[in-house]
Amino acid sequence: MKNILVIGATGQIGSELTMELRKRYGNENVVAGYIAGAEPKGELKVSGPCAITDVTDATMIENVVKEHKIDTIYNLAALLSVVAESKPMLAWKIGIDGLWNVLEVARIHGCAVFTPSSIGSFGADTPHVNTPQDTIQRPRTMYGISKVTTELLSDYYHTKYGVDTRAVRFPGIISNVTPPGGGTTDYAVDIFYSAVKGEEFVCPIQEGTFMDMMYMPDALDAAINLMEADPSKLIHRNAFNVTSMSFDPEMIYKTICKYIPDFKMSYQVDPLKQSIANSWPDSLDDSCARKEWGWNPKYCLDAMTKDMLEKLRLKFK
16 A cells, blocks of 8 residues: 545544554555545644545546545445435445445556445344354345445455455444444444543443444554455455454443443433344454454453543543
8 A cells, every 4th residue: 555545534434544544654645535514624634635535426536546646445435324224325325336436446547445344234144143254144224235235346346357355344433533423333432421421321222232343443453454464365355354342231331330430321222223233243253354364453342441431531621
Protein backbone atom coordinates (compact mmCIF):
# COMPACT_ATOMS: atom_id res chain seq x y z
CA MET A 1 0.00 0.00 0.00
CA LYS A 2 1.42 3.35 -1.10
CA ASN A 3 -1.54 5.60 -1.86
CA ILE A 4 -4.76 4.77 -0.05
CA LEU A 5 -8.36 5.94 -0.39
CA VAL A 6 -10.74 5.41 2.51
CA ILE A 7 -14.35 5.66 1.32
CA GLY A 8 -16.61 6.44 4.26
CA ALA A 9 -13.78 8.14 6.12
CA THR A 10 -16.06 10.11 8.43
CA GLY A 11 -17.94 7.05 9.70
CA GLN A 12 -17.43 5.13 12.94
CA ILE A 13 -14.65 2.90 11.65
CA GLY A 14 -13.50 5.10 8.79
CA SER A 15 -12.59 8.12 10.89
CA GLU A 16 -10.25 6.13 13.12
CA LEU A 17 -8.94 3.90 10.32
CA THR A 18 -7.98 6.92 8.23
CA MET A 19 -5.95 8.40 11.08
CA GLU A 20 -4.26 5.08 11.81
CA LEU A 21 -3.35 4.63 8.14
CA ARG A 22 -1.93 8.15 8.03
CA LYS A 23 0.16 7.36 11.09
CA ARG A 24 1.58 4.25 9.41
CA TYR A 25 1.86 5.35 5.78
CA GLY A 26 2.17 9.14 5.98
CA ASN A 27 -0.51 11.83 6.08
CA GLU A 28 -0.26 12.77 2.40
CA ASN A 29 -0.65 9.16 1.25
CA VAL A 30 -4.11 8.56 2.70
CA VAL A 31 -7.15 10.29 1.19
CA ALA A 32 -10.26 10.70 3.36
CA GLY A 33 -13.21 10.07 1.06
CA TYR A 34 -16.56 11.46 2.21
CA ILE A 35 -20.02 12.38 0.96
CA ALA A 36 -21.52 15.86 0.90
CA GLY A 37 -23.02 16.63 4.27
CA ALA A 38 -20.54 14.45 6.13
CA GLU A 39 -17.41 16.53 5.73
CA PRO A 40 -14.27 15.69 7.76
CA LYS A 41 -13.63 17.84 10.82
CA GLY A 42 -10.77 18.60 13.14
CA GLU A 43 -7.61 16.52 12.81
CA LEU A 44 -9.16 14.26 10.18
CA LYS A 45 -9.64 17.29 7.93
CA VAL A 46 -6.33 19.07 8.46
CA SER A 47 -3.93 16.11 8.69
CA GLY A 48 -4.18 14.93 5.10
CA PRO A 49 -5.98 15.11 1.73
CA CYS A 50 -9.77 14.85 1.60
CA ALA A 51 -12.07 14.35 -1.40
CA ILE A 52 -15.78 14.01 -1.97
CA THR A 53 -16.17 10.35 -2.93
CA ASP A 54 -19.74 9.15 -3.27
CA VAL A 55 -19.70 5.36 -3.60
CA THR A 56 -22.77 5.49 -5.86
CA ASP A 57 -20.91 7.63 -8.42
CA ALA A 58 -18.35 5.55 -10.34
CA THR A 59 -16.95 8.55 -12.24
CA MET A 60 -16.31 10.41 -9.00
CA ILE A 61 -14.49 7.40 -7.52
CA GLU A 62 -12.39 7.03 -10.67
CA ASN A 63 -11.43 10.71 -10.69
CA VAL A 64 -10.18 10.51 -7.10
CA VAL A 65 -8.27 7.31 -7.83
CA LYS A 66 -6.56 8.87 -10.85
CA GLU A 67 -5.82 12.22 -9.20
CA HIS A 68 -4.18 10.65 -6.13
CA LYS A 69 -2.67 7.59 -7.88
CA ILE A 70 -4.55 5.28 -5.51
CA ASP A 71 -3.45 1.64 -5.31
CA THR A 72 -5.56 0.53 -2.31
CA ILE A 73 -9.21 1.28 -1.50
CA TYR A 74 -10.83 0.72 1.89
CA ASN A 75 -14.52 0.72 1.03
CA LEU A 76 -16.43 1.32 4.27
CA ALA A 77 -19.60 2.81 2.79
CA ALA A 78 -22.64 0.98 4.22
CA LEU A 79 -25.71 1.39 6.40
CA LEU A 80 -25.60 -0.28 9.81
CA SER A 81 -27.96 -3.13 10.67
CA VAL A 82 -30.94 -1.36 12.24
CA VAL A 83 -30.82 1.54 9.78
CA ALA A 84 -30.52 -0.86 6.83
CA GLU A 85 -33.65 -2.70 7.94
CA SER A 86 -35.62 0.54 7.87
CA LYS A 87 -34.14 1.62 4.52
CA PRO A 88 -33.53 -1.61 2.55
CA MET A 89 -33.37 -0.05 -0.92
CA LEU A 90 -30.81 2.51 0.20
CA ALA A 91 -28.82 -0.20 1.97
CA TRP A 92 -28.60 -2.14 -1.30
CA LYS A 93 -27.78 0.96 -3.35
CA ILE A 94 -24.87 1.90 -1.10
CA GLY A 95 -23.67 -1.56 -0.13
CA ILE A 96 -23.95 -3.43 -3.43
CA ASP A 97 -24.37 -0.97 -6.30
CA GLY A 98 -21.68 1.12 -4.61
CA LEU A 99 -19.39 -1.87 -4.23
CA TRP A 100 -19.82 -2.69 -7.93
CA ASN A 101 -18.61 0.81 -8.76
CA VAL A 102 -15.59 0.44 -6.50
CA LEU A 103 -14.68 -2.96 -7.92
CA GLU A 104 -14.98 -1.74 -11.51
CA VAL A 105 -12.68 1.19 -10.81
CA ALA A 106 -10.29 -1.17 -9.03
CA ARG A 107 -10.34 -3.56 -12.01
CA ILE A 108 -9.51 -0.79 -14.46
CA HIS A 109 -6.81 0.87 -12.35
CA GLY A 110 -5.27 -2.14 -10.59
CA CYS A 111 -6.31 -1.30 -7.02
CA ALA A 112 -6.60 -3.66 -4.07
CA VAL A 113 -9.95 -3.44 -2.26
CA PHE A 114 -10.97 -4.03 1.36
CA THR A 115 -14.75 -4.15 1.91
CA PRO A 116 -15.74 -5.41 5.37
CA SER A 117 -18.41 -8.01 5.90
CA SER A 118 -20.04 -8.72 9.25
CA ILE A 119 -21.34 -11.35 11.63
CA GLY A 120 -24.66 -10.20 10.17
CA SER A 121 -23.82 -12.26 7.08
CA PHE A 122 -24.83 -15.33 9.05
CA GLY A 123 -28.43 -16.28 9.86
CA ALA A 124 -30.65 -18.24 12.18
CA ASP A 125 -29.70 -21.55 10.51
CA THR A 126 -25.96 -20.98 11.01
CA PRO A 127 -24.31 -22.85 13.93
CA HIS A 128 -24.31 -20.21 16.68
CA VAL A 129 -21.47 -21.46 18.88
CA ASN A 130 -17.93 -21.40 17.48
CA THR A 131 -19.38 -20.51 14.08
CA PRO A 132 -17.11 -21.99 11.38
CA GLN A 133 -15.34 -19.96 8.72
CA ASP A 134 -17.18 -21.90 6.00
CA THR A 135 -20.80 -22.57 6.87
CA ILE A 136 -24.37 -21.84 5.82
CA GLN A 137 -25.15 -18.14 5.37
CA ARG A 138 -28.87 -17.46 5.02
CA PRO A 139 -29.54 -14.09 6.69
CA ARG A 140 -33.06 -12.66 6.72
CA THR A 141 -32.19 -8.98 7.10
CA MET A 142 -31.25 -6.62 4.28
CA TYR A 143 -28.05 -5.83 6.17
CA GLY A 144 -27.09 -9.50 6.23
CA ILE A 145 -28.16 -10.11 2.63
CA SER A 146 -26.03 -7.20 1.45
CA LYS A 147 -23.02 -8.49 3.40
CA VAL A 148 -23.26 -11.99 1.89
CA THR A 149 -23.55 -10.39 -1.54
CA THR A 150 -20.50 -8.25 -0.74
CA GLU A 151 -18.48 -11.37 -0.01
CA LEU A 152 -19.61 -13.15 -3.17
CA LEU A 153 -19.16 -10.16 -5.48
CA SER A 154 -15.69 -9.50 -4.08
CA ASP A 155 -14.74 -13.14 -4.62
CA TYR A 156 -16.11 -12.93 -8.17
CA TYR A 157 -13.93 -9.96 -9.04
CA HIS A 158 -10.90 -11.75 -7.63
CA THR A 159 -11.44 -15.02 -9.52
CA LYS A 160 -12.78 -13.43 -12.73
CA TYR A 161 -10.54 -10.36 -13.05
CA GLY A 162 -7.72 -10.87 -10.56
CA VAL A 163 -8.69 -7.89 -8.38
CA ASP A 164 -6.96 -8.19 -5.00
CA THR A 165 -10.08 -8.21 -2.83
CA ARG A 166 -9.91 -8.94 0.91
CA ALA A 167 -12.33 -8.70 3.82
CA VAL A 168 -13.05 -9.60 7.41
CA ARG A 169 -16.40 -10.30 9.06
CA PHE A 170 -16.41 -7.66 11.76
CA PRO A 171 -18.25 -8.33 15.01
CA GLY A 172 -19.65 -5.44 17.05
CA ILE A 173 -17.04 -2.64 17.20
CA ILE A 174 -16.59 -0.72 20.45
CA SER A 175 -14.97 2.72 20.29
CA ASN A 176 -14.26 5.57 22.69
CA VAL A 177 -13.81 8.06 19.85
CA THR A 178 -16.84 7.95 17.58
CA PRO A 179 -20.41 7.34 18.78
CA PRO A 180 -22.45 4.42 17.39
CA GLY A 181 -24.83 5.02 14.53
CA GLY A 182 -27.60 2.43 14.36
CA GLY A 183 -26.11 -1.02 14.90
CA THR A 184 -27.48 -3.96 16.85
CA THR A 185 -24.36 -4.13 19.00
CA ASP A 186 -24.43 -0.40 19.86
CA TYR A 187 -25.53 -1.14 23.41
CA ALA A 188 -21.98 -2.29 24.15
CA VAL A 189 -20.78 1.25 23.41
CA ASP A 190 -23.70 3.15 24.96
CA ILE A 191 -23.31 1.32 28.26
CA PHE A 192 -19.86 2.86 28.81
CA TYR A 193 -21.14 6.38 28.18
CA SER A 194 -23.91 5.88 30.75
CA ALA A 195 -21.47 4.47 33.28
CA VAL A 196 -19.04 7.38 32.98
CA LYS A 197 -21.87 9.96 33.10
CA GLY A 198 -23.30 8.36 36.25
CA GLU A 199 -26.56 7.43 34.53
CA GLU A 200 -28.54 4.20 34.75
CA PHE A 201 -28.23 2.25 31.53
CA VAL A 202 -31.39 0.86 29.92
CA CYS A 203 -30.31 -2.15 27.87
CA PRO A 204 -32.20 -2.92 24.62
CA ILE A 205 -30.78 -6.46 24.38
CA GLN A 206 -31.99 -9.15 26.76
CA GLU A 207 -29.82 -10.92 29.29
CA GLY A 208 -28.18 -14.08 27.96
CA THR A 209 -27.81 -12.76 24.39
CA PHE A 210 -24.19 -13.41 23.44
CA MET A 211 -22.59 -11.62 20.50
CA ASP A 212 -19.00 -11.29 19.32
CA MET A 213 -17.36 -7.94 19.95
CA MET A 214 -14.06 -6.21 19.27
CA TYR A 215 -12.33 -3.08 20.57
CA MET A 216 -11.56 -0.53 17.87
CA PRO A 217 -7.73 -0.82 18.11
CA ASP A 218 -8.03 -4.52 17.27
CA ALA A 219 -10.48 -3.77 14.43
CA LEU A 220 -8.00 -1.32 12.88
CA ASP A 221 -5.22 -3.89 13.15
CA ALA A 222 -7.42 -6.52 11.50
CA ALA A 223 -8.20 -4.30 8.51
CA ILE A 224 -4.63 -3.14 8.00
CA ASN A 225 -2.83 -6.40 8.76
CA LEU A 226 -5.01 -8.34 6.35
CA MET A 227 -4.23 -5.88 3.55
CA GLU A 228 -0.51 -6.16 4.36
CA ALA A 229 -0.59 -9.98 4.39
CA ASP A 230 1.21 -12.14 1.84
CA PRO A 231 -1.49 -12.89 -0.79
CA SER A 232 0.00 -16.32 -1.51
CA LYS A 233 -1.02 -17.45 1.98
CA LEU A 234 -4.65 -16.31 1.74
CA ILE A 235 -7.18 -19.03 1.06
CA HIS A 236 -10.45 -17.36 2.05
CA ARG A 237 -10.05 -13.65 1.25
CA ASN A 238 -13.76 -12.69 1.41
CA ALA A 239 -14.28 -12.84 4.28
CA PHE A 240 -12.39 -13.95 7.39
CA ASN A 241 -14.06 -14.55 10.74
CA VAL A 242 -12.36 -12.31 13.31
CA THR A 243 -13.25 -11.77 16.96
CA SER A 244 -11.77 -10.69 20.26
CA MET A 245 -14.46 -11.57 22.80
CA SER A 246 -18.03 -12.76 23.21
CA PHE A 247 -20.30 -11.58 26.03
CA ASP A 248 -23.90 -10.91 27.00
CA PRO A 249 -25.18 -7.68 28.65
CA GLU A 250 -24.75 -9.02 32.18
CA MET A 251 -21.09 -9.83 31.59
CA ILE A 252 -20.19 -6.36 30.37
CA TYR A 253 -22.29 -4.79 33.13
CA LYS A 254 -20.52 -6.76 35.85
CA THR A 255 -17.12 -5.97 34.35
CA ILE A 256 -17.91 -2.24 34.43
CA CYS A 257 -19.11 -2.61 38.04
CA LYS A 258 -15.59 -3.74 39.00
CA TYR A 259 -14.50 -0.17 38.26
CA ILE A 260 -17.78 1.70 38.98
CA PRO A 261 -19.48 -0.29 41.79
CA ASP A 262 -22.63 1.85 42.00
CA PHE A 263 -23.42 1.62 38.27
CA LYS A 264 -27.02 0.48 37.57
CA MET A 265 -28.55 -1.27 34.56
CA SER A 266 -32.12 -2.26 33.71
CA TYR A 267 -33.70 -3.85 30.64
CA GLN A 268 -36.14 -2.55 28.04
CA VAL A 269 -35.75 -4.93 25.10
CA ASP A 270 -36.02 -3.51 21.59
CA PRO A 271 -37.86 -6.17 19.52
CA LEU A 272 -36.10 -5.33 16.23
CA LYS A 273 -32.60 -5.26 17.71
CA GLN A 274 -33.31 -8.44 19.68
CA SER A 275 -34.59 -10.31 16.62
CA ILE A 276 -31.47 -9.34 14.69
CA ALA A 277 -29.20 -10.30 17.60
CA ASN A 278 -30.90 -13.69 17.90
CA SER A 279 -30.00 -14.50 14.29
CA TRP A 280 -26.30 -13.73 14.77
CA PRO A 281 -23.59 -16.06 16.13
CA ASP A 282 -22.85 -16.32 19.86
CA SER A 283 -19.16 -16.86 19.10
CA LEU A 284 -16.95 -17.19 16.03
CA ASP A 285 -14.17 -19.59 15.08
CA ASP A 286 -11.44 -17.28 13.76
CA SER A 287 -8.76 -19.96 13.40
CA CYS A 288 -8.44 -19.41 9.62
CA ALA A 289 -7.54 -15.74 10.11
CA ARG A 290 -5.01 -16.72 12.78
CA LYS A 291 -3.45 -19.34 10.52
CA GLU A 292 -3.50 -17.53 7.17
CA TRP A 293 -2.37 -14.03 8.19
CA GLY A 294 -1.52 -14.11 11.88
CA TRP A 295 -4.65 -12.53 13.38
CA ASN A 296 -4.07 -12.03 17.12
CA PRO A 297 -6.27 -9.54 19.04
CA LYS A 298 -4.79 -7.64 21.98
CA TYR A 299 -7.89 -6.80 24.03
CA CYS A 300 -10.09 -9.00 26.22
CA LEU A 301 -13.28 -7.74 27.92
CA ASP A 302 -11.53 -6.57 31.08
CA ALA A 303 -8.65 -4.81 29.27
CA MET A 304 -11.11 -3.08 26.93
CA THR A 305 -13.37 -2.01 29.80
CA LYS A 306 -10.50 -0.47 31.74
CA ASP A 307 -9.25 1.45 28.70
CA MET A 308 -12.75 2.57 27.62
CA LEU A 309 -13.53 4.00 31.04
CA GLU A 310 -10.19 5.79 31.29
CA LYS A 311 -10.54 7.34 27.83
CA LEU A 312 -14.18 8.40 28.32
CA ARG A 313 -13.46 9.96 31.71
CA LEU A 314 -10.84 12.15 30.03
CA LYS A 315 -13.30 12.94 27.25
CA PHE A 316 -15.99 14.17 29.66
CA LYS A 317 -13.73 16.05 32.10
